[in-house]
Amino acid sequence: MSKLNRVYWGFLFGIVFPVLFGCMFLYVLKERNYMNFASVFRQVMGSGQMLFKWFIVSITPNLFSLFVAYKKELWRLCSGFISATLIYFMVAIILM
Numbered sequence: 001m002s003k004l005n006r007v008y009w010g011f012l013f014g015i016v017f018p019v020l021f022g023c024m025f026l027y028v029l030k031e032r033n034y035m036n037f038a039s040v041f042r043q044v045m046g047s048g049q050m051l052f053k054w055f056i057v058s059i060t061p062n063l064f065s066l067f068v069a070y071k072k073e074l075w076r077l078c079s080g081f082i083s084a085t086l087i088y089f090m091v092a093i094i095l096m
Helices: 007-033 037-046 048-071 075-095
Strands: none
Touching: 007 048, 007 075, 048 075
């Protein structure tokens, strides 16, 4: 676990998790509305309010991962998750 307790691992995971989760969210949204992925993606990227909501939903795995790292006392990993999450929050606020 000591190899995982690095700031750069937390930052890398914190940047990658929301992108993967956001794509999965859009894929599920596509399946629900019977639309193709490109049209759903265009709809989300075209609307500022929808993009803000998508960013907030995408950050959810970061917060869960941060909680798990906090409980396991991986403080450096936590700081990487926090810095990546703050970047996503700033982008979401700018797009709001």
